[in-house]
Amino acid sequence: MFDIFVIPFCLGVLALLVISVIKYYNWIKGFDRRQQMLVRKNILSWKFVPAIWEMIRECLLHWRITKHNVLLGYMHRSLAFGWFLLIAVGAVQAAVAFPGGHHLYMAIFFNYFEPRTPDMAHTHAMDTIATVMDVLLLYVFSGLSLAILKKLWSKPLGMKRTTRHNVTDRVAKFALWCIFPLRLLAEGATSAIYHNGGFLVAGLGSVMESIGLDNGILEYNLWLLYSLALGVFFTLMPFTRYMHIFTEVFLIYFRQLGLRDSDKKNGYTLFELSACSRCGICIDGCPINRELGVTDIQGVYLLQAIRNKDVLNKANDIANMCMVCGRCSTECPVGIDLEPIRRQVRNEQVSSIDHPDGYQYLKSVHHFNAVGRVAYFGGCMSHLTPGITEAMEKIFMAAGQSYWFMDKEGTMCCGRPLMQQGMVRQAEALRDLNKRVIKKSNATMLVTSCPICYQTFVKDYKLNIPVIHHSQYIDMLINEGRIKVKNGGQRVTYHDPCELGRGCGVYDEPRHVVASAANLVATEEEREKSLCCGYNLGNIHIDSEQQKLIRDAALRNLLAPNPDMIATACPMCKKAMTRGSDIPVSDIAEIVACNLVDS
Amino acid sequence: MNKFGFKISTPRSIDLDNGDRRLYDELVATVPSYRYCIGCGGCTATCSAGQFTDFNIRKTHFLFSRRQYDKLSTELLPEADLNKCMLCGKCSLVCPRGVNTRGLIVEMRMLLNNK
Ligand code: SF4
Numbered sequence: 001m002f003d004i005f006v007i008p009f010c011l012g013v014l015a016l017l018v019i020s021v022i023k024y025y026n027w028i029k030g031f032d033r034r035q036q037m038l039v040r041k042n043i044l045s046w047k048f049v050p051a052i053w054e055m056i057r058e059c060l061l062h063w064r065i066t067k068h069n070v071l072l073g074y075m076h077r078s079l080a081f082g083w084f085l086l087i088a089v090g091a092v093q094a095a096v097a098f099p100g101g102h103h104l105y106m107a108i109f110f111n112y113f114e115p116r117t118p119d120m121a122h123t124h125a126m127d128t129i130a131t132v133m134d135v136l137l138l139y140v141f142s143g144l145s146l147a148i149l150k151k152l153w154s155k156p157l158g159m160k161r162t163t164r165h166n167v168t169d170r171v172a173k174f175a176l177w178c179i180f181p182l183r184l185l186a187e188g189a190t191s192a193i194y195h196n197g198g199f200l201v202a203g204l205g206s207v208m209e210s211i212g213l214d215n216g217i218l219e220y221n222l223w224l225l226y227s228l229a230l231g232v233f234f235t236l237m238p239f240t241r242y243m244h245i246f247t248e249v250f251l252i253y254f255r256q257l258g259l260r261d262s263d264k265k266n267g268y269t270l271f272e273l274s275a276c277s278r279c280g281i282c283i284d285g286c287p288i289n290r291e292l293g294v295t296d297i298q299g300v301y302l303l304q305a306i307r308n309k310d311v312l313n314k315a316n317d318i319a320n321m322c323m324v325c326g327r328c329s330t331e332c333p334v335g336i337d338l339e340p341i342r343r344q345v346r347n348e349q350v351s352s353i354d355h356p357d358g359y360q361y362l363k364s365v366h367h368f369n370a371v372g373r374v375a376y377f378g379g380c381m382s383h384l385t386p387g388i389t390e391a392m393e394k395i396f397m398a399a400g401q402s403y404w405f406m407d408k409e410g411t412m413c414c415g416r417p418l419m420q421q422g423m424v425r426q427a428e429a430l431r432d433l434n435k436r437v438i439k440k441s442n443a444t445m446l447v448t449s450c451p452i453c454y455q456t457f458v459k460d461y462k463l464n465i466p467v468i469h470h471s472q473y474i475d476m477l478i479n480e481g482r483i484k485v486k487n488g489g490q491r492v493t494y495h496d497p498c499e500l501g502r503g504c505g506v507y508d509e510p511r512h513v514v515a516s517a518a519n520l521v522a523t524e525e526e527r528e529k530s531l532c533c534g535y536n537l538g539n540i541h542i543d544s545e546q547q548k549l550i551r552d553a554a555l556r557n558l559l560a561p562n563p564d565m566i567a568t569a570c571p572m573c574k575k576a577m578t579r580g581s582d583i584p585v586s587d588i589a590e591i592v593a594c595n596l597v598d599s
Numbered sequence: 600m601n602k603f604g605f606k607i608s609t610p611r612s613i614d615l616d617n618g619d620r621r622l623y624d625e626l627v628a629t630v631p632s633y634r635y636c637i638g639c640g641g642c643t644a645t646c647s648a649g650q651f652t653d654f655n656i657r658k659t660h661f662l663f664s665r666r667q668y669d670k671l672s673t674e675l676l677p678e679a680d681l682n683k684c685m686l687c688g689k690c691s692l693v694c695p696r697g698v699n700t701r702g703l704i705v706e707m708r709m710l711l712n713n714k
């Protein structure tokens with residue numbers, strides 16, 4: 001069986017197939033050597049099991065979006081999972097109905113071909129499948145209505161701002177929105193003539209029959225329009241955000257194989273760019289949006305600007321305006337790691353000045369008096385908040401721990417601020433110098449007070465000794481009974497530093513520490529949702545007035561429960577907030593040092 | 600001449616109108632907060648790189664603002680070797696005028712590099 005109206009659909013599928021294969025092939029070819037090695041090494045490993053589970057959970061059921069907002073999750077799920085089931089059950093339906101084999105389009109336009117096939121098997125099972133198909137269609141329609149509601153009024157779906165899309169995206173979206181109503185109408189028209197279909201289609205069919213439409217002509221035109229809508233959507237798909245539907249599957253797989261971004265934009269980045277569904281979930285939480293009202297620099301627009309190469313300068317501005325607070329990356333339901341992508345853009349801008357040979361002077365400045373087994377790295381910022389380093393020394397002594405205060409004589413930076421600005425070669429040079437010293441010292445553990453340093457020590461240094469933040473270290477000392485702390489009785493709110501919380505996932509240890517020396521009070525926006533203090537080193541373009549606005553928002557959240565004191569675990573946050581707060585701001589090390597009891 | 604116990608120094612006055620404003624203008628366009636600098640030297644006093652070397656961030660941006668770009672070559676003036684800066688951010692945090700010194704440093708390096 002064939003009819004000319006199926007051609008737009010067939011061409012669309014063909015275009016989609018050819019373009020996607022070419023694209024994906026080129027992107028995979030564009031992986032760097034490390035990424036290719038990982039693919040080769042892991043492709044046949046058990047890692048496909050968690051990958052498939054994640055694909056089902058995220059691509060079909062949209063679990064992470066559901067956690068963000070139940071209704072939004074339902075919308076995405078009913079469209080993705082509903083359509084998937086329509087295709088799957090439709091394939092079964094066609095296989096049952098045409099046991100002698102059939103063309104792909106006969107499954108897609110089943111209700112048109114079914115009554116016209118003379119030797120069609122018509123069984124009880126067929127009626128059940130038809131009913132199931134109608135239920136599924138209703139399911140998809142419920143999602144579609146929510147999508148339209150979101151366009152008009154996004155608040156019930158948990159979003160203050162939605163993404164501004166470009167023209168191709170809007171055309172594709174229109175085609176997508178037309179697909180399901182057209183399908184129902186076409187099926188209804190066929191049913192008006194042949195009385196087939198489930199309760200929904202047959203119901204619509206009898207209505208169409210009773211109002212005396214010329215269903216013969218109407219039917220054919222509706223099927224043609226349906227086919228056209230499908231064809232347009234599939235052809236446009238590779239050039240629009242809807243490509244994320246397939247790309248996310250690949251991205252999940254590669255991520256499970258262990259692939260991560262490299263320093264330069266390459267094939268893996270292209271997978272990430274294309275996996276972004278432009279859902280816009282990354283927009284609302286961003287402090288640059290909330291406090292400065294800048295609504296066009298968030299993850300979604302960064303990826304969009306890189307994708308549309310013609311506006312590269314826009315990508316530069318967008319990447320530069322960000323605080324690198326990490327909020328958008330933790331909220332992104334696709335799990336796109338936006339920080340390295342931003343770094344790639346920044347790196348392109350500064351590559352001409354990324355000279356790694358300026359730090360030779362550091363070779364001669366380290367004084368080895370490494371008697372202690374624990375190396376303590378205060379970090380540059382702790383030198384501006386000497387209360388923290390003094391408190392740490394007091395705690396080391398109270399615990400009877402011999403230690404080596406690595407940067408006591410002067411600060412050598414950890415290199416992360418350079419990384420954040422895209423100066424990857426300079427950062428690497430600094431890392432190598434610091435690594436040399438740490439190795440030579442024979443320390444068995446590295447403790448750092450600065451979450452910025454902590455993040456890079458953990459993620460970039462690849463040291464062969466454990467690295468922990470002082471919050472974890474103090475928590476360990478308390479648990480092991482090596483120091484005793486009394487509760488000072490103050491009401492304290494705790495500020496999660498971006499780099500420690502979202503950056504490294506350390507949320508609980510600092511809370512344990514605060515709770516052992518004071519009464520910890522929860523705040524509205526904490527843990528993953530914590531607000532940036534505004535002084536994060538990730539941004540070198542923001543001015544101090546803007547920083548203050550961001551800081552004040554974080555302070556409002558921390559001051560809301562009327563605490564006696566604010567605690568944090570980052571010298572930078574402490575310094576930033578002390579300047580804007582009427583009540584004291586202390587590092588957890590200082591709070592503990594004040595409340596030590598001699599045992 | 601020596602017997603008078605003094606020598607005549609070459610005048611050190613700088614006529615700002617004669618300098619090439621272009622680079623400086625570009626600098627303050629990108630880092631507007633630099634206009635508020637009072638030359639206090641807080642940045643140099645705290646500078647991480649300055650603790651170990653004679654790198655002098657205040658002197659460097661001061662010469663830049665005086666259009667003395669020629670002096671800012673590393674060979675002539677080791678104090679102005681911006682490659683030594685680690686972008687650690689201490690200078691920004693201590694600056695009493697809220698100058699975005701890190702932005703200033705990166706921008707100066709870009710401008711001098713492309714000069
Ligand atoms: S980056 Fe993530 S959160 Fe932002 S629009 Fe894309 S998929 Fe959504």
Ligand code: SF4
Binds near residue numbers: 285326328
């Ligand atoms: S990292 Fe933070 S500041 Fe940057 S875009 Fe994301 S949420 Fe906004």
Ligand code: SF4
Binds near residue numbers: 636639695697700
């Ligand atoms: S600390 Fe600030 S005001 Fe003082 S010299 Fe440095 S940049 Fe200028």
Ligand code: SF4
Binds near residue numbers: 642656687690700701
């Ligand atoms: S950012 Fe550079 S100039 Fe500023 S204190 Fe650090 S090393 Fe010195």
